[in-house]
Amino acid sequence: MNNKTKKYTNNFISQIINKDVNDNENLSLKTRFPPEPNGYLHIGHAKSICLNFELAQLYNGKCNLRFDDTNPLKENIKYISAIKNDINWLGYKWHNIHYSSEYFPKLYKYAKELIKKGLAYVDQLTKEQIREYRGTLKQPGINSPYRNRTIQENIKLFKKMKRGDFSEGEASLRAKIDMKSAFIVMRDPVIYRIIFSEHHQTKKKWCIYPMYDFAHCISDAIEGITHSLCTLEFQDNKSLYNWILKNTSVKKYPQQYEFSRLNLEFCILSKRKLSILIDKKLITGWNDPRIPTLSGLRRKGYTPSSIKNFCEKIGITKQDNLIEFSMLEHCIRKELNKTSIRTMAILEPIKIFLYNLDKNHEEKFTVPNHPNNPELGTHEIIFTNIIYIDRLDFKEKYNKKYKKLKLGGEIRLRYAYVIKAEKIEKDENNNIVKIICYCDLNTLGKKTKNNKNPSVIHWISVKNSFPAEFRLYDHLFNIKNPEKEKNFLSYINPKSLIIKNGFIEKNIEKNIEKNIEKNIGENFFQFERIGYFCIDNIDSKKDKLVFNRTVSLRDLWNLKK
Incomplete structure (x- = not known):
């Protein structure tokens, strides 16, 4: 058991499993991660992935990846590929891959078994009527007029559904439970519906598809899942989960346990709402760095280890709460602080002319790639009579x-000399285009003549510059909990993405370009005084690199602690 896996021994689910293992020495733990392939995975899924896979490792068990593909209207093979890629990227290996669709013949058999037991019936109420008949939390439901059909009639009608003799919405199969139940989910839930749409796995073989609640528990049983872990919104569904297992002839009987879902500040985690953002072109796609999909976080510069550490920190409980976004930032900042190469970049360039240096003046300084990690090596910077500084560093x-x-003031250039601003030049729009400075060549590694130690700013020689685009990301929403807002689109942050065009040091461009051509992982940098950035492998080109800011330098979450 490694140290990282040990951290998953401290939650209530691991304590339940530990008791089960102690009570039954022959128990072989089996968990599963069951995503629906109707979108990309997000940080909330990462919490479930880590829990299921880590517990399987902890108890020498197995964890399956099972695609809940029971709705061909929303699902797509591209989502299946993306989900596999994300799980692999996080560093987890599943025992087997399964699809709920591979169990369609068995699910159909179990549905007929319920009919033959008088526990299911074919209903011909419309979707709206079913909703109306179901009642509310305060009012009990009303029996469907089709509820008392004979077993023989229901078998015949269910076969007609399977043959495609009904149109969509004309008939459905419902479990016959209790229309007066305190749990609305138990008021004769629909377990099969008609959908005339080609399925990505079964093609046109089926036109009836099981509902999630029916397929999920039976799929767990077929695979021999011992502990079925899900989030709290499925707590009421547990009654239906157990009812279906109890009333069918499944051989295994998994136990379901619920934990709180992840709610993250300033974020939307609903795949339906994320789809709306994409459809309205408010974001560029599922891998937009402003949304907390794993693809988006990866493109922004988050690493698998930072996401795993975050999931470990928030823990597994039954208590719903809103997690601070700064806690996620703390995890990646802590990691990048140790591993990212330090270099200089200019986001809003303005030229400095050092008038007392010859136009052919050139010096090379060897500087560390990391102040505290000599193993990361060094690189050379060039100092000439024309340099760029950031426009924000002059007033x-x-x-x-x-x-x-x-x-009239002095400033020290990082790793170089002290300079003094003596004159400015402006264009016709009154914008400063040039700052003329004196360079004190006696200040390399020394204090100034008046023994003052001026502030330090970063810079790049014009001769050593390479054009780059810098994407500065902020929260997509300007309120902490947009998930709760009905009109969540009203709270979009208009400054969630700010693009700057500037320069990086030419020597790092060569290494990055080689990595892009070879498709070698992420390139991480700390641009001094600005933040942590990674190369955007999607939009970067040979003549212009694109950098995404992963996180700023200041750790607000750590300061709060």
Whole structure:
């Protein structure tokens, strides 16, 4: 048992499993992760993935990947591929891959078994009528007029459904339970419906499809799942889960346990709502770095280990709460602080002319790739008479508190000399286009003549610059819990993406370009004084690289602690 897996021994589910294992030494733990292939996985799924796979590792058990593909109207083979890729990226290996659709013949058999026991019937109420007859939390439901059909009639009608003799919505198969139940889910739930749509696995073989609640528990039983773990919104469905297992002749009897789902500040985790954002072109797709899909987080620069660490930190409980987004940022920042190469980048360039240096002046400085990790090596920077600094590091009008470059003031260039701003030049729109400075060549690694130690800013020689686009991401929503808002689109943050065009050091461009051509993983950098960035392998081109900001330098979550 490794240290990382040990952390999953401290939750209530592992305690239940531990008791089960102690009570039954022959118990072989088997879990599953059952996504519906109707979208990409998000950070909430990561919590479930980590729990199921880590527990299987902890108890030397097995974890299956099972696609809940019971609705061909919403599902797509591209989502299946994306889900597999995300799980592999997180570093987990499933025991077997299954599809609920591979059990369609058995599910059909179990449905007929319920009919023959008088526990299911073919209903011909419309979807709207079924909803109306079901009642509310305060009012009991009303029996369907078709509820008392004979077993023989129901068998005949169910076969007609299977043959395609009914149109969509004209008939459904419902479990006969209790229309007065306190649990609405137990008020004769629909377990089969008609859908005339080609399935990505079974093609046109079926036109009736089981509902999730019917397929899920039986699929668990067929696969021999011992502990079926799901989020709290399925707590009421547990009654139906157990009812179906009890009233069919399945050989295995899994136990269902519920834990709280992940709610993350400033985020939408509903795949339906994420689809709306994509359809309305408010984001670029499922891998947009502004949304918490695993593909989006990966593109933004999050690593598998940072996501796993986050899932470990939030823990497994039955208590619903809203997790601070800064906690997720803390996990990636802590990792990148140790591993990312330090270099300089200019996001909003403005030129500095060092008038006392010859135009052919060129010096090379060897600087560390990481201040505390010599193993990451060094790189060279070039110093010439024309350099770029960031526009934010100079003010023509300033107050006493301003500590950066100003007219008549001094500043130190990172790893280089102290310079003094003496003059500015503007264009016809009154924008500063050039700052003319004096370079004190006696200050390399030394204090100034007046023994002051000015602030330090980053810079890049024009001769050593390579064009780059920088994408600065912020929260997509400007309220903490958009998931609760009916009109969640009203809270879109118009500044969730700000694009800057500037420069990086030319020497790092060569290494990045090679990695892009070879499709070698992510390139992570700390652009000094700006933040942690990664290369965008999708939009980067040979003549212009694109960088996504993963996270800023300041750790707000850590400061709160």
